Amino acid sequence: MEVKLQVENEILDKIKHTFHSAEVSIPRKQRVEVKLRNDLIHPFLAYLKDTLGFKHLSHISTVDWLEEKEIELVYIVMNYDNLVEVIAKIRLDREKPEIPTLREFWPQVETYEREIHEMYGVNFLGHGNLTDFILEDWEGIPPMRRDFDTVKYAKETYFNRPGREDAQDVRTTITKKSGEEIPELAKVYSVRHLE
Amino acid sequence: MEVSYDKESRKIVQAIERFARKHSLWVLAYGTGCGAIEVPPTMTSRYDAERFGIRGAATPRQADVLLITGYLSVKTLKRVIRTYEQMQDPKYVIGFGSCTINGGMYWDSYNTIKLLDMYIPVDVYINGCMPRPEAVISGFIELQKVIAEGKAEGARKYKENLDWYRANQQKIIHNWNMPDYNW
Numbered sequence: 001m002e003v004k005l006q007v008e009n010e011i012l013d014k015i016k017h018t019f020h021s022a023e024v025s026i027p028r029k030q031r032v033e034v035k036l037r038n039d040l041i042h043p044f045l046a047y048l049k050d051t052l053g054f055k056h057l058s059h060i061s062t063v064d065w066l067e068e069k070e071i072e073l074v075y076i077v078m079n080y081d082n083l084v085e086v087i088a089k090i091r092l093d094r095e096k097p098e099i100p101t102l103r104e105f106w107p108q109v110e111t112y113e114r115e116i117h118e119m120y121g122v123n124f125l126g127h128g129n130l131t132d133f134i135l136e137d138w139e140g141i142p143p144m145r146r147d148f149d150t151v152k153y154a155k156e157t158y159f160n161r162p163g164r165e166d167a168q169d170v171r172t173t174i175t176k177k178s179g180e181e182i183p184e185l186a187k188v189y190s191v192r193h194l195e
Numbered sequence: 196m197e198v199s200y201d202k203e204s205r206k207i208v209q210a211i212e213r214f215a216r217k218h219s220l221w222v223l224a225y226g227t228g229c230g231a232i233e234v235p236p237t238m239t240s241r242y243d244a245e246r247f248g249i250r251g252a253a254t255p256r257q258a259d260v261l262l263i264t265g266y267l268s269v270k271t272l273k274r275v276i277r278t279y280e281q282m283q284d285p286k287y288v289i290g291f292g293s294c295t296i297n298g299g300m301y302w303d304s305y306n307t308i309k310l311l312d313m314y315i316p317v318d319v320y321i322n323g324c325m326p327r328p329e330a331v332i333s334g335f336i337e338l339q340k341v342i343a344e345g346k347a348e349g350a351r352k353y354k355e356n357l358d359w360y361r362a363n364q365q366k367i368i369h370n371w372n373m374p375d376y377n378w
Contacts, residue, residue, distance in 0.1 A: 135306060136270045137370040143305045151303045157367060159310040161297035 007082045008032055011052065018047060033087045038099065041090050045075065045105060054079045054086055057105070060112040062120050066146040069094045071120060075102075092122065101127040119144035209345070216259070216285055217339040218248040223258035225278065228265020230291045230325050237328040244328075249335055255281040260338070263317075265325070266294035266307045269367050272314060276364060279315050279353075280376040286350050287342070289334060290320040299324055313363045316349035 008026045015024050015034060022044070023035040036044055048054040054077040061074040075088040092099060101124040102109045113124045114133040121142040124130060132138070141148050175182055200208065226234060237244045238251065252258035255278045267275060279288070290311045293299035298309035311317055318341060321334035341347045353360060365371055 134270070136273070137368070139369065148305075150305050153305050154303050154309075157305075158298075158308050159313045159363075160302075161310055 005029065007084055011084060011086070014052065015044075019044060030082075030084050031087065032084060033089070035089050038090050038092065041073075041075070041088060042100065042102070044088060045077065045102065048077055048086060048088075049105060052079065053081055056080060057102075057109065058085070060102075060109065060116065062116050062122065062144075064120065064144070064146045065091075065094075071097045071122060073099065073116075073122070097122040098125055099123075100125045103127065118142065121145065213343050213345060217342040220247075220249045220260050220287075220335065220338070221252040221258050222249060222260045222262055223255055223278065223282070224251045224253060226262070226264045227267055227271050227275070228292070228294060230262075230264030230294075233325050233328060233331060234262065234264065237331045242328040242332060244332055244335065247332065247335060247339070249332075255279075256283055258282055259286055261286065261288045262291055263288065263295050263311060264291045266299065266301050266304075267311065268306045269308070270306075272308055272364075273368050273373070276315060276368075277373055284350055285347075287318045287338060287347050288315055288349055289338060290317045291331070291334075292326060293322060293324045296320055296322060308367070314360065316352045316360075318347045318349045 005026055008030070011032050012024050012026060015022060015032070019034075019036070019040060021037055021040070025033050027033050034044070056078040058076040058078050059074075061076070063072040063074065065072060070091045071094050072089055072091050075090075076085055077088070078085045090099070097120070099122065101113060103113075103126075110127070110129060113122075113127055114130060116122050117124060117127075117130045118133045118135055118138070119142055135143070143150070143153075172182075174180075222234075226232075236242055238249075244250070249260075255261075259282075261275075261279055261282065263275065279286070290296060294301060294307070295311040295317070298304075298307065301307040302309065308314065319334055319338045321330055323330050326334070338347065
């Protein structure tokens, strides 16, 4: 059966007509994906909110593209009338990620931006309240960046119970002692690939 | 006024003291991590922990027992230390669940501590992830036994080794802006 994407195609046409440089695609029903230039994100979201009726901001997500030296911000907005979600993606420079805040559009953005600032080190210009949020007195690189070695940091910073430093799978130890075999099904979860 | 007891009457007084202490354990109504969800069923009608003299207290200064119910992030640890230092003698700490014992499933987390007894003295540990109310009550009975034997001396240990505990605490809490409590 062919899926009709009438509403999605209408939105796609409107976006393409207004923002010529945007790459627009429809990955599935009720979803439109847009890749934008950095400086276009504000006019784009203003256009969506005021003209096309995308009144609800669901989430701001972040992806760290370590190999490409970029940080991607993903804005997800939704329209209550036709239940279509638009996913707007922009890419920032990883060394100095900066983008103006979106607080004037949706006040709840403040929380998302504080968290992204703390976990990824993205600087939201004009935010005004980028203080400590979940982590207190964090020093060093933000913990959600991919070049941050979590295990190494945890081992260096916190004390470990003697005998549990290597964090081996408990089941492996038990089966070694008792001589039983781990069932085939459970083996996937028993073998840990740790360095 | 100075009261001097001889050895025999001191023993009797101590026994009465311990008996009274072990039958009125007031738990501070404070929960960290996911274990806090096991405390309401323990306290309410089905498991009814009050028959053992265990009941809630509103403030740290009224409480005898501090339940650490689960993982502690660095931010929460700061609050826990402050709470613990506000509590008055006699005071006891129960470590609750495997997160307080060895980190549990958060063994590789960048923001949770693994060993609770390096930061505050723990009298009794309850294992499990999470311990059911039966296990919680069994842990409290264990604490009562320890108190009756006079071995629950976490508070004294903390006072005597304060420098060691402070060094451990300040290793991870960089911005130490807490008041010093005078016990």
